[in-house]
Amino acid sequence: MLFRENPVLQRELISNLRMTRGFLLLFAYVAGLGMLVYAAWPANQTLDLARPEEAQKLVNLFFFGQYILVSLMTPSFAAGAITGERERESYEMLLASPLRPGSIVLGKLLASLTPLAELMICSLPIVMLCLPLGGVSLYEVLVAYVAMICSVGLFGMISLWCSSFFQRTSASLVASYMLILPLAMAGVLVWRALQQAAELRIMVVLAIVPIACLSVGALLWADVCRRLIKPPDLGSGGKQAIDLETEAKEAVGLYIERDQFPDKLFAPPKRTTFLDDDANPIYDKEMRSEIFSQGTLMLRLVIQISMGLALPVMAVCLFMQxxxxxxxxxxxxxxxxxxxxxxxxxxxxxxxxxxxxxxxxxxxxxxxxxxxxxxxxxxxxxxxxxxxxxxxxxxxxxxxxxxxxxxxxxxxxxxxxxxxxxxxxxxxxxxxxxxxxxxxxxxxxxxxxxxxxxxxxxxxxxxxxxxxxxxxxxxxxxxxxxxxxxxxxxxxxxxxxxxxxxxxxxxxxxxxxxxxxxxxxxxxxxxxxxxxxxxxxxx
Structure with missing residues (x-):
């Protein structure tokens, strides 16, 4: 039920792999990486194997580009895994099926990561063309792919975890990007910092990265399964309007006071009076009802994550350096x-x-x-x-x-x-x-x-x-x-x-x-x- 006979996985793979956009994405991805390598290929007719710096730059550029592209694409595949069921009004039917939560989560995760796995596999022939230039060994290439696979698996689990919290795919997508981008940039910085210590980098990638990704992924996996066993929004179709009193009781961390400054600048309170004659009803409806009809969870997370990341960046960039x-x-x-x-x-x-x-x-x-x-x-x-x-x-x-x-x-x-x-x-x-x-x-x-x-x-x-x-x-x-x-x-x-x-x-x-x-x-x-x-x- 987990792998071979997982109906969630089979249904998602059939629907996703039959779409034209999958083939177009694969073609654009491989063509883009191929053009990147072709444009950066050394122009010298004779290669000096004693100076492999140009080859190292080329391979590093290839891996950095692929890593950033795959990291950015991961939320687009996984952030709507559960919110999409809510938006299609099939969420409750999925929970009422005899499938275990672990099977549902595994099916959604593997279906989301399969297109990304195709992209990484299809890029292997391109990177193999760079090996004869020297400067990079086959072991370093394998280590880079191990790091990329572990990172993409963790990013997919983070996106799936965000998808279990929100009612809309857009909110889940933004929260996923806010969490994934700092991790992706940290991965790039660590990889570059260990560039001169190849053995240490191989040891770190093979010993620490998989364990860290599996540990964090397992915790997120357990939390998503727990939410599927006892869903807080069952019976509402995921479209309930959250009032201020309910949100105040269930809010975690920052709570937005919609009648206080500066919160009312972006989350005004609900209207209790009639509109003015010259008021725009579209603007009033969007600001007071539509944007915040599902509560302010996404808004609170965005504020807390962005401000938390901004503090060290601000201290270094504006005052220290x-x-x-x-x-x-x-x-x-x-x-x-x-x-x-x-x-x-x-x-x-x-x-x-x-x-x-x-x-x-x-x-x-x-x-x-x-x-x-x-x-x-x-x-x-x-x-x-x-x-x-x-x-x-x-x-x-x-x-x-x-x-x-x-x-x-x-x-x-x-x-x-x-x-x-x-x-x-x-x-x-x-x-x-x-x-x-x-x-x-x-x-x-x-x-x-x-x-x-x-x-x-x-x-x-x-x-x-x-x-x-x-x-x-x-x-x-x-x-x-x-x-x-x-x-x-x-x-x-x-x-x-x-x-x-x-x-x-x-x-x-x-x-x-x-x-x-x-x-x-x-x-x-x-x-x-x-x-x-x-x-x-x-x-």
């Missing part, structure tokens, strides 16, 4: 990239899923009111959450720690974060307008934003490492105008005995401002036309 201030801004931007789309990606897809979109479109509310009501409600929550992380930057500007001569640069940081928050919200709302499912809309939002924000930075690092003198360097420099990360790192910062003026290009900052304005305007116009033309709605 002030030249690293752009890295703290990068952390804030990454937080908004993860959290921002969640509150906007299901704005219209949720209406379709509840079959209320037709009713909404037959009301007297204009398309423009629907559009800005949906946009501002999601943007308000994400921007307030992001602003919590900007308070240390504001305090650093007030304190005499060396930032007073850089007030224009600090203002540029605030402007970049604000524009990025708006861009993420508009992108997620556009995806919600185009797609029919909230999960598809959210994943497309992450894909588009990662392509715009992160891909140019990764391409610049790649070009500077392997092809600094090529013509591609100029193209990549122009492409960085789409990335807020590149814009933040290209603002002048002058401190005591340190300056980065010689290494920056302020045109990237101005290019980002111009691109964001053009990009946001085009998407707003496109969404307005979709409301008018696609659904035949007139103002």
């Amino acid at each position: 002030r030249q690293l201030a752009p890295w703290y801004i990068a952390y804030v931007l990454l937080f908004n990239l993860l959290v921002g789309p969640v509150f906007s990606a299901d704005s219209l897809t949720s209406e379709r899923e509840r079959s209320t979109l037709d009713l909404l479109l037959t009301t007297l509310i204009t398309p423009w009111q629907m559009l800005w009501g949906k946009l501002l409600s999601g943007l308000r929550v994400s921007s307030v959450l992001t602003s919590f992380l900007l308070w240390p930057v504001f305090l650093a500007c007030l304190m005499p720690v060396g930032y007073w001569p850089n007030l224009l640069t600090m203002g540029g940081y605030f402007l970049i974060v604000g524009i990025t928050a708006t861009t993420t919200a508009i992108t997620a709302l556009f995806c919600s307008t185009v797609f029919k499912k909230s999960s598809s809309s959210l994943m497309c939002s992450y894909l588009v934003l990662a392509t715009l924000f992160l891909a140019p930075v990764a391409a610049n690092v790649f070009v500077q490492t392997f092809a600094a003198a090529s013509n591609a360097a100029g193209v990549v420099a122009v492409a960085q105008a789409t990335s807020p990360f590149a814009a933040a790192f290209n603002l002048p910062l002058t401190l005591d005995e340190w300056t980065n003026v010689e290494r920056i290009n302020t045109n990237i900052f101005w290019g980002y401002l111009g691109f964001s304005a053009l990009y946001g305007g085009v998407l707003l116009l496109a969404m307005t036309q979709l409301f008018k033309v696609r659904w035949r709605v007139s103002e």
Whole structure:
């Protein structure tokens, strides 16, 4: 019942492996890694085996790229394993079946990890091509794959554990990313720190990593099984509305007071009076009922995890090593990239899923009111959450720690974060307008934003490492105008005995401002036309 005759595993594998997107994902993944190795392949016709540094850089780049890609894709497969059953209204039928909780959890976990296993197996021929270059032994390749397999298994279990706590896939996905990304970055840093000690790295990976991953995974496994045995939401279809009194009794850790400042900025209390005549009912409904109808568990976890991670980053980057201030801004931007789309990606897809979109479109509310009501409600929550992380930057500007001569640069940081928050919200709302499912809309939002924000930075690092003198360097420099990360790192910062003026290009900052304005305007116009033309709605 656990493996060969597990109906959950069989059903998930059949439905997932027959989808076209699985083959497209496999092709794109292998083609991308192949192009990466081809572009970084040494151009010398004769290889100097006594100098394997270039081969080591190539193999390390291959493994780091694959590790980050697989880590980012793991929640997309596993975070909706249980929340998807709730959204399809099949959760209670699954619990009423004769299957044991362990069988259900194992089936969901293996089905989620199978596509990732296919990707890692199909990448083996590519890495084998790098072995003849020297510098890396077969044992190191095997150790790298062991570390990657153990990490992906743990990340899948973390995503499944988050899926058992939340009612919506979007909330589970964000919580999974908030937990997995720090672990993935820690894994990269440890691997690089042990680069000069190959034997020690092999010992650590083979002796410590599997035991640690199995131990943590077993604890999460037991907790998920316990929740399936005694589900707290059985009998409600997972769609119950949680009132303030119930949430106050069951809340763990931080509790949000929706009638107190600053909590009411992003979680206003429920309305007890009539709407004003000129009020937007869409905005009021989204802010007071829709976004927080399932409680504030996801919100509380996001605040606690983000602030807990921000404390050491803030101390090091803003006060101890002030030249690293752009890295703290990068952390804030990454937080908004993860959290921002969640509150906007299901704005219209949720209406379709509840079959209320037709009713909404037959009301007297204009398309423009629907559009800005949906946009501002999601943007308000994400921007307030992001602003919590900007308070240390504001305090650093007030304190005499060396930032007073850089007030224009600090203002540029605030402007970049604000524009990025708006861009993420508009992108997620556009995806919600185009797609029919909230999960598809959210994943497309992450894909588009990662392509715009992160891909140019990764391409610049790649070009500077392997092809600094090529013509591609100029193209990549122009492409960085789409990335807020590149814009933040290209603002002048002058401190005591340190300056980065010689290494920056302020045109990237101005290019980002111009691109964001053009990009946001085009998407707003496109969404307005979709409301008018696609659904035949007139103002």
